Amino acid sequence: MFKKTALAASIVMMSTATVYAEGPYRIGITQNNVGVDSYQTTYESAFEAAAEANENVEIVVLDAGGDVARQIGQINNLIQQRVDAIIIWPTNGQAVIPAIRQAHKAGIPVVVTNSKIAEAGLEYIAAFSGPDNVQQGASSAEMMCDALDGEGQIVQISGQPGYTTAMERAGGFEERLAELCPGVELLETQPGNWNRERAQRVMEDFLTKYDRIDGVYAGDDNMGVGALNAAKGAGRADEIVFIGATNFAVGYDAIERGEYYGSIYQSPVDDAEAALQTALDVLGGQEVPKMNFFETPKITAEILGEFDRPVF
Amino acid sequence: MSFLSAQGILVFFLLGMVVFSFFSEQFLSQSNIMTVVRQASIIGIIAVGVTVVIIGGNLDLSVGSLLSFSTVLVVDLHDKIGPVNAILLMFALTLLIGAVNGFLIGFMRLNSLIVTLAMLSAIQGLVLIYSGGQNVDIANQQGTWFAFFGRGYVAGIAVPILLFGLLAIVVQVVMSYTGYGRRIFAVGGNPMAAVYSGIRKNWCVFSTYLISAFCVACAALVLGSRVMGSQNNVGQGYELLVLAGIILGGTSLLGGAGSIWKTVIGVLILGFIQNGLLLMGYPYYIQWIVTWVIIILAVWLDLANKRKRLLTTHS
Numbered sequence: 001m002f003k004k005t006a007l008a009a010s011i012v013m014m015s016t017a018t019v020y021a022e023g024p025y026r027i028g029i030t031q032n033n034v035g036v037d038s039y040q041t042t043y044e045s046a047f048e049a050a051a052e053a054n055e056n057v058e059i060v061v062l063d064a065g066g067d068v069a070r071q072i073g074q075i076n077n078l079i080q081q082r083v084d085a086i087i088i089w090p091t092n093g094q095a096v097i098p099a100i101r102q103a104h105k106a107g108i109p110v111v112v113t114n115s116k117i118a119e120a121g122l123e124y125i126a127a128f129s130g131p132d133n134v135q136q137g138a139s140s141a142e143m144m145c146d147a148l149d150g151e152g153q154i155v156q157i158s159g160q161p162g163y164t165t166a167m168e169r170a171g172g173f174e175e176r177l178a179e180l181c182p183g184v185e186l187l188e189t190q191p192g193n194w195n196r197e198r199a200q201r202v203m204e205d206f207l208t209k210y211d212r213i214d215g216v217y218a219g220d221d222n223m224g225v226g227a228l229n230a231a232k233g234a235g236r237a238d239e240i241v242f243i244g245a246t247n248f249a250v251g252y253d254a255i256e257r258g259e260y261y262g263s264i265y266q267s268p269v270d271d272a273e274a275a276l277q278t279a280l281d282v283l284g285g286q287e288v289p290k291m292n293f294f295e296t297p298k299i300t301a302e303i304l305g306e307f308d309r310p311v312f
Numbered sequence: 313m314s315f316l317s318a319q320g321i322l323v324f325f326l327l328g329m330v331v332f333s334f335f336s337e338q339f340l341s342q343s344n345i346m347t348v349v350r351q352a353s354i355i356g357i358i359a360v361g362v363t364v365v366i367i368g369g370n371l372d373l374s375v376g377s378l379l380s381f382s383t384v385l386v387v388d389l390h391d392k393i394g395p396v397n398a399i400l401l402m403f404a405l406t407l408l409i410g411a412v413n414g415f416l417i418g419f420m421r422l423n424s425l426i427v428t429l430a431m432l433s434a435i436q437g438l439v440l441i442y443s444g445g446q447n448v449d450i451a452n453q454q455g456t457w458f459a460f461f462g463r464g465y466v467a468g469i470a471v472p473i474l475l476f477g478l479l480a481i482v483v484q485v486v487m488s489y490t491g492y493g494r495r496i497f498a499v500g501g502n503p504m505a506a507v508y509s510g511i512r513k514n515w516c517v518f519s520t521y522l523i524s525a526f527c528v529a530c531a532a533l534v535l536g537s538r539v540m541g542s543q544n545n546v547g548q549g550y551e552l553l554v555l556a557g558i559i560l561g562g563t564s565l566l567g568g569a570g571s572i573w574k575t576v577i578g579v580l581i582l583g584f585i586q587n588g589l590l591l592m593g594y595p596y597y598i599q600w601i602v603t604w605v606i607i608i609l610a611v612w613l614d615l616a617n618k619r620k621r622l623l624t625t626h627s
Contacts, residue, residue: 035440035444202590233463
């Protein structure tokens with residue numbers, strides 16, 4: 001027992017020794033599009049706060065503004081600056097791969113955060129850190145199944161077409177629903193482009209088209225609340241179960257009022273801290289799995305009190 | 313027959329309605345028609361203003377960002393300074409940005425495409441600075457009369473539709489029956505001749521951007537009230553939808569011709585196409601393709617018709 005503890009202690013000492021020998025680490029991050037939505041804005045401030053709290057870390061914070069060419073330029077810049085690690089929130093899961101390969105060749109470990117890159121690029125990255133969107137879709141399907149007691153007909157409002165998160169959530173939802181709840185029929189899916197007003201319009205058309213809708217699954221709460229608005233306008237909100245993902249403050253409040261069944265709690269603070277920690281683990285020489293998912297639990301009215309109201 | 317070909321776009325509209333109604337029984341139901349017109353009214357309200365700008369011989373591509381700006385502003389300020397002040401301040405600042413557009417294009421004589429394209433980005437930047445990237449929401453959604461503009465009804469007709477109709481009628485009357493309207497047509501049709509005949513072109517162009525901004529502010533009122541919240545980029549892409557409606561209606565992008573009435577029809581066609589395709593269950597990519605194919609078709613038909621008319625008058 002003593003031996004084991006001693007061994008563990010010496011490993012800890014060794015690893016701290018190496019950290020202090022090499023540190024402080026300079027970590028560069030290039031983000032997707034800060035400021036365009038609340039999640040990314042909160043992510044950035046949480047990332048900066050986490051880095052601030054760790055005296056062993058120095059950060060270079062860049063933002064691609066949603067532009068893939070600019071992001072590639074930023075990765076090249078970070079390679080030139082010889083940072084110790086690069087964290088990327090990909091603007092496009094395919095187009096950034098050549099730049100990631102360059103960083104890999106230059107011996108700089110790359111951590112991809114939040115949104116995955118294409119299969120072909122996985123061999124060049126040290127790790128991915130982010131939410132498991134397929135699992136999130138599956139969890140939403142489970143909630144839908146519970147809420148409807150395994151019977152009913154529903155519609156889906158998905159995120160931006162072509163965006164990985166949107167596709168993974170829809171895929172996870174549809175697959176789990178079919179397997180768990182064959183009695184629940186998915187009537188139709190239309191994209192709401194992460195936009196509340198657009199989702200509201202789609203839902204209005206669904207309400208015209210279908211006389212009976214028992215449930216709505218929206219790719220995020222912003223769109224889910226848009227669908228709720230539409231149903232309220234048509235006087236049919238009471239007969240419909242609303243389930244979303246990425247719990248927003250408006251979704252949280254709607255759950256509290258009993259108008260919205262449930263969502264998936266995904267904190268940008270957890271997301272940012274997990275990304276930084278993954279990069280530090282890689283730099284510390286630890287064995288880091290390729291895929292690192294942080295917890296994104298279900299949230300419903302019964303357990304609402306266990307969660308803080310989202311800041312976005 | 314000549315009447316029919318002159319009203320080509322209207323015939324096209326009615327024909328489309330009949331075709332869609334074969335495929336979907338709900339399409340011509342009263343509630344669906346109301347839904348579509350209400351959905352189209354935000355684009356429609358903006359299109360009324362932009363039509364005036366286009367008749368005056370210029371373009372306005374900044375309306376999408378301006379809509380984001382005005383909506384975020386009015387929603388954010390609603391809880392902070394109360395609905396009345398929020399609405400007044402929003403109108404004032406929106407008109408101020410319209411005045412900047414108008415000054416640069418009317419008085420500095422800069423190219424309207426470049427100026428409003430630049431303003432499209434600049435205003436979006438302004439929105440992000442203002443909101444810090446956060447969504448804005450109205451906290452007490454049940455208890456505010458602000459809901460009237462987007463969700464209310466007067467005599468059984470949705471308020472957005474009434475606003476759209478009222479604006480369209482007023483602006484149409486101004487454009488057709490007042491000296492001011494005729495001066496805008498003159499400036500857009502032949503600026504040189506207009507200046508030589510004593511029209512103050514600078515002021516005319518300047519004023520069209522105020523009208524456009526005023527319409528955007530009205531649209532923001534409807535949008536903010538309908539959604540009771542706003543994303544930073546809520547108006548993104550509206551500039552193209554507005555242009556599409558105007559072109560579909562048959563107002564010439566070259567200026568000096570067109571009417572609000574045509575724009576109303578164009579915007580409604582756009583709304584009914586998108587609604588009809590969705591009711592028929594087509595996926596979104598088909599909707600995109602069909603919408604733009606129809607727009608290009610409409611422009612071509614319009615052009616072919618004009619060419620034919622030119623040829624017949626010459627021969």
